[in-house]
Amino acid sequence: PVLGNIVTNGFNGIRCDPEHGWQVRPGTIHPECRTAELARLRVLPEEIVPEQILPFIPDAARIDQVSDKRLRTFCDLLSDCASIQAVTTKLLEDGDWDLTAVYFDSIDHFCHGFMNYHPPQMANVPEEDFAIYREVIRGAYQFHDMLLQRQLQLAGPDTTVILCSDHGFQSGERRPLAMPREPAGPAVWHRHYGIVVMAGPGIQQGATIEGACLPDIAPTILHLLGLPAGADMDGRILTGALADPAPPCTIPSWDAEPGDCGMRAEKAPLADSSDNDDHLLHHFVALGYIDDPGPDKERAAESCRIELDYNLARVYLSTHRSAEALPLLTKIVHARPWEVRFWNALAHCCLKQGYYDQAGSILRNLYGQNGKTPSGARLLHAGICEAIGQRAEALEHLSAAALSDPGNPEVLTAIGRLHT
Numbered sequence: 398p399v400l401g402n403i404v405t406n407g408f409n410g411i412r413c414d415p416e417h418g419w420q421v422r423p424g425t426i427h428p429e430c431r432t433a434e435l436a437r438l439r440v441l442p443e444e445i446v447p448e449q450i451l452p453f454i455p456d457a458a459r460i461d462q463v464s465d466k467r468l469r470t471f472c473d474l475l476s477d478c479a480s481i482q483a484v485t486t487k488l489l490e491d492g493d494w495d496l497t498a499v500y501f502d503s504i505d506h507f508c509h510g511f512m513n514y515h516p517p518q519m520a521n522v523p524e525e526d527f528a529i530y531r532e533v534i535r536g537a538y539q540f541h542d543m544l545l546q547r548q549l550q551l552a553g554p555d556t557t558v559i560l561c562s563d564h565g566f567q568s569g570e571r572r573p574l575a576m577p578r579e580p581a582g583p584a585v586w587h588r589h590y591g592i593v594v595m596a597g598p599g600i601q602q603g604a605t606i607e608g609a610c611l612p613d614i615a616p617t618i619l620h621l622l623g624l625p626a627g628a629d630m631d632g633r634i635l636t637g638a639l640a641d642p643a644p645p646c647t648i649p650s651w652d653a654e655p656g657d658c659g660m661r662a663e664k665a666p667l668a669d670s671s672d673n674d675d676h677l678l679h680h681f682v683a684l685g686y687i688d689d690p691g692p693d694k695e696r697a698a699e700s701c702r703i704e705l706d707y708n709l710a711r712v713y714l715s716t717h718r719s720a721e722a723l724p725l726l727t728k729i730v731h732a733r734p735w736e737v738r739f740w741n742a743l744a745h746c747c748l749k750q751g752y753y754d755q756a757g758s759i760l761r762n763l764y765g766q767n768g769k770t771p772s773g774a775r776l777l778h779a780g781i782c783e784a785i786g787q788r789a790e791a792l793e794h795l796s797a798a799a800l801s802d803p804g805n806p807e808v809l810t811a812i813g814r815l816h817t
Contacts, residue, residue, distance in 0.1 A: 399427060399657065400657070401494065402426075402427065402428070402431065402488055402491075403426070403427040404425070404426055404427075404435060404484050404488075405424070405425050405426070406500075407422050407424070407425035408425055408426070408435075408439065408480060408481070408484060409439070409476075409477045409480055409481075410422060410425070411425070411436055411439040412441075413439075413441060419433070419436045419437065419439075421436045435484055435487065438480065438483040438484045438487060439480050439483075439484075440476045440479040440480045440483060441476060442469070442472045442473050442475075442476040444476065445472045445475055445476055449475065450468075450471070450472070450475075452532075452536055453471065453475075453532060453533050453536035453537070453540075454468070454471065454529060454530065454532065454533060455532065456528065456529050457529075459529060460529060467510070467511075467530065470510055471510070471511075471533065474503055474506050474507055474510065475503075477502075477503060477506075478501065478503035478540070478541075478544075481499065481500075481501055481503075482544045482547070482548075485497070485499050485548065486547060486548065486551060489548065489551040489552060490551060495622065496618070496622065497552070499548070501541065501544075503537065503541070504537060504538065504541060504562075504566075505566070507533065507534060507537040508534060508537075508566045508568075508586065509583050509586065510533075511530050511533040511534055511537075512534055512566060512567070512568060512572065512586065513572060514526055514527055514529075514530035514531050514533065514534075515531065515533075515534040515535070515568060516531055518531075519572060519574065520574065521574050534568075545560070554597070555597075555598060556597055556598075557595070557596070557597035557598050557599050557600060557621055558595065558596050558597050559593065559594075559595050559614065559617070559618065560592070560593070560594050560595075561591065561592060561593040561594075561611075561614055562591035562592050562593075563591055563611060564587045564588060564589065564590075564591045565587065565588030565589070565590050565591050565592070566586060566587060566588060567586050567587070567588055571804065572586070573585050573586060577738065579736070579738050580700075580704050581704075581708075589806075591611075593606055593609050593614070593635075595638050599621055599639055599640060599642075600638060600639065600640060601637075601638060601639060601640040602640075604637060604638055605637075606635055606637060606638045607637060609635055610632065611632070612630065612631040612632030613632035613633050613634070613635050614632065615630060615632060616630050616632050616633060616634045617632075617634050617635045617638075620634045620639075620642070620643075620645065620646075621639075625646040625647050625648045626645065626646070626647050626648075627647065627648060627649070627650045627651045627652075628647045628648065628649050628650065629649065629650045629652070703729055703732060703733060706725050706728070706729055707725075707726075707729055707739065707742070709725060710722040710725040710726050710729070710742060710746070711742065713725070714742070714745060714746060714749065717749075719746050719749035719750050720750065722742075722746045723743075723746050723747075723750060726739065726742050726743040726746050727743065729743075730743055737763060740759055740762075740763055741763070741773065741774065741777070743759060744756045744759040744760050744763075744774075744777050745777060747759065748777060748780050748781055748784070751784075753781050753784055753785055756777065756781055757778070757781050760774055760777060760778055760781075770797070771801070771802075772798040772799075772801055772802035772805055772807075772808055775794045775795065775797055775798035775801075775808075776794075776795070776798060776807060776808060776811060778791075778794040779791040779792075779794040779795045779798070779811060779815075780811075782794065783815065788815060791815055792812070792815055795808055795811050795812045795815065796812070799812065
């Protein structure tokens with residue numbers, strides 16, 4: 398139960414059937430009584446016309462759409478983006494609201510699909526592809542600026558606005574020439590650093606926000622709304638960005654507070670998400686996130702379980718709980734011993750747990766002593782050497798990593814720390 402409107406990411410799974418009209422999965426729109434009204438705002442890919450494509454791809458007419466599916470991928474992304482904007486502006490225009498939160502995944506998807514064609518031309522991009530698709534990313538950012546302008550007009554000058562991203566994207570010389578063959582492989586394009594900017598009442602104009610991270614956004618929004626943050630929240634209130642901030646106020650946990658909060662009732666059935674899942678699967682396959690699983694649903698389910706365990710293990714590793722990651726990673730490498738990324742994670746986990754011989758053995762078996770060891774493995778080798786007091790050997794590994802991957806901030810930080 399929520400006092401307000403929620404349009405889920407299932408909105409872009411809405412389809413229009415010629416015989417039965419708009420097909421909307423239950424639970425996509427709240428309140429349900431607004432489903433028919435808001436579903437009509439969905440912009441379908443087949444509604445995208447040449448005049449809307451040409452600002453992004455001026456030479457679209459040259460594309461052989463039988464062999465080149467990238468134009469279809471582009472139209473899917475543009476229609477999804479336009480759909481989110483359409484329903485957002487409708488809800489902003491409707492009247493009284495305290496908080497509007499909008500998530501655009503379009504820039505991320507545009508970048509995954511087309512950043513390798515952005516100028517300057519990459520060595521592995523054919524001249525023809527570069528000529529056709531070079532303007533897509535520039536156009537995507539300009540388009541989002543136009544969408545943001547309209548939202549700001551509707552929100553009005555008395556609204557506090559926060560714009561943030563969950564990560565950045567490689568756009569220059571650090572763009573990768575190859576992508577790891579794994580479900581999270583496209584994340585190699587992500588920069589670790591995103592953005593956060595704020596404006597409006599209560600915000601200190603011209604201030605610099607230092608050290609912000611994603612978990613800080615929720616407590617900061619609560620504070621701006623005059624509500625306490627939960628003491629169990631991982632983030633902090635970004636008081637340095639606020640003009641004359643009130644003293645931070647907390648409660649033990651919002652989970653324990655009575656009242657409706659949008660949580661699913663304990664015994665409420667989960668809605669069937671198959672239609673939206675198919676829509677997302679189509680996107681992820683088109684963008685290279687995953688291989689098309691085909692008809693083998695059982696194999697796809699097993700792969701999904703392994704990826705969930707792997708991601709959970711990575712969370713444990715990043716939050717200093719390597720003891721909890723170890724049994725998960727051990728199980729995973731037995732299930733998929735041919736996957737190098739799983740062995741790398743296990744080596745990292747062994748290093749954190751103090752099993753230096755085991756970590757070193759894994760790395761030697763993976764890479765031997767050849768000069769093609771990737772910088773990530775070199776970092777692990779250096780960590781092992783440093784842990785057992787072999788600082789000179791650690792510096793050798795880091796120097797080799799710096800030569801093969803110049804400018805890698807993790808490598809440079811490790812070198813600086815070792816010198817210190």
